[in-house]
Amino acid sequence: MSAHAAGIVHGGAETIEAEAARLLATGAVDLTFVTPGITSARVRSDGVDHSVRVAGGRWECSCGARFGCAHLEAVALVTVPTVCDAVGIEAEP
Numbered sequence: 359m360s361a362h363a364a365g366i367v368h369g370g371a372e373t374i375e376a377e378a379a380r381l382l383a384t385g386a387v388d389l390t391f392v393t394p395g396i397t398s399a400r401v402r403s404d405g406v407d408h409s410v411r412v413a414g415g416r417w418e419c420s421c422g423a424r425f426g427c428a429h430l431e432a433v434a435l436v437t438v439p440t441v442c443d444a445v446g447i448e449a450e451p
């Protein structure tokens with residue numbers, strides 16, 4: 359019987375959601391600044407630190423993705439769980 363944890367996938371084929379969950383599970387997400395409306399975090403992925411910033415509903419990540427990257431998703435998972443879907447949506451008032 360194998361005892362692999364569900365959702366842990368190595369390689370490049372995992373989904374953004376799976377990668378975000380893995381980043382969280384491995385402690386790769388480090389919230390550096392949190393206030394209502396502004397969140398900054400450092401997310402370590404594959405040995406590289408990415409800076410994630412959420413301000414005024416705008417999501418930015420130093421990896422270059424405006425939305426939809428695993429770093430943003432991981433921060434969304436710990437800061438605003440109900441907004442996870444909005445990470446992939448262009449304009450949500």
Ligand SMILES: [Zn+2]
Binds near residue numbers: 408422429
């Ligand atoms: Zn990113």
